[in-house]
Amino acid sequence: MVTDICTGDARGHLMPWKRVSSKVKDHEIFIHKGIFEPLNELCEQAYDKGFNLSVCSGYRSFQRQANIWNDKLSGKKPVLDALGRPINIENLTEWEKIEAVLRWSALPGASRHHWGTDIDVYDSAAMPQDYELQLVHRETVGDGIFASMHEWLDAQMDRRHGFYRPYESDNGGILPERWHLSYAPISKFYSDATTLTSLERRLCESGICLLDTVLQNLELIYKRFICVD
Numbered sequence: 665m666v667t668d669i670c671t672g673d674a675r676g677h678l679m680p681w682k683r684v685s686s687k688v689k690d691h692e693i694f695i696h697k698g699i700f701e702p703l704n705e706l707c708e709q710a711y712d713k714g715f716n717l718s719v720c721s722g723y724r725s726f727q728r729q730a731n732i733w734n735d736k737l738s739g740k741k742p743v744l745d746a747l748g749r750p751i752n753i754e755n756l757t758e759w760e761k762i763e764a765v766l767r768w769s770a771l772p773g774a775s776r777h778h779w780g781t782d783i784d785v786y787d788s789a790a791m792p793q794d795y796e797l798q799l800v801h802r803e804t805v806g807d808g809i810f811a812s813m814h815e816w817l818d819a820q821m822d823r824r825h826g827f828y829r830p831y832e833s834d835n836g837g838i839l840p841e842r843w844h845l846s847y848a849p850i851s852k853f854y855s856d857a858t859t860l861t862s863l864e865r866r867l868c869e870s871g872i873c874l875l876d877t878v879l880q881n882l883e884l885i886y887k888r889f890i891c892v893d
């Protein structure tokens with residue numbers, strides 16, 4: 665069902681993506697079957713320009729996103745400010761904690777990675793052997809390690825390939841993520857199908873941290889952090 669795909673509860677639409685480097689955080693990468701060909705084409709064109717466009721994150725399940733969410737709110741993983749510095753969330757209100765986490769991480773059930781149409785990319789050709797991938801803004805601009813590939817991507821993001829960056833600029837919601845690409849011809853469909861009602865229903869079945877406060881503010885979260893298209 666489409667709603668299961670939207671919330672990261674389905675896998676039937678996925679296929680493995682083999683361009684995996686041992687340096688990335690996800691060992692197995694799955695993508696939506698429908699993006700295989702356009703992604704291959706984008707990679708080949710990048711290769712012609714000397715870049716090795718590699719995917720470090722594709723599909724992510726509801727449970728996986730819930731683990732990230734819970735780890736951040738329980739202090740197991742750091743919560744960062746807009747500049748990437750760790751924040752002490754202990755003295756924040758529940759809503760302030762949620763807001764802080766949402767700047768960097770999607771609400772479980774509402775991650776674009778649930779769909780398999782969205783990927784995080786880097787240029788493995790630019791990486792020295794011992795380089796640890798960080799996925800931060802400074803890697804993608806100026807003299808950043810992946811800036812050249814992203815400058816090339818800037819010119820490709822006219823939807824010629826169908827790919828675009830849903831998190832291009834900071835509108836007070838999710839911080840800019842130049843590494844996050846989305847295949848519009850398919851992701852638009854799931855974006856439209858992610859409704860407030862279906863999301864609320866899925867969250868009510870989950871035991872995520874601060875669920876009550878999330879539900880009380882769900883409409884606000886939906887407008888500010890989820891509806892980006």
Ligand SMILES: [Zn+2]
Nearest residue numbers: 777783784844
């Ligand atoms: Zn991403």
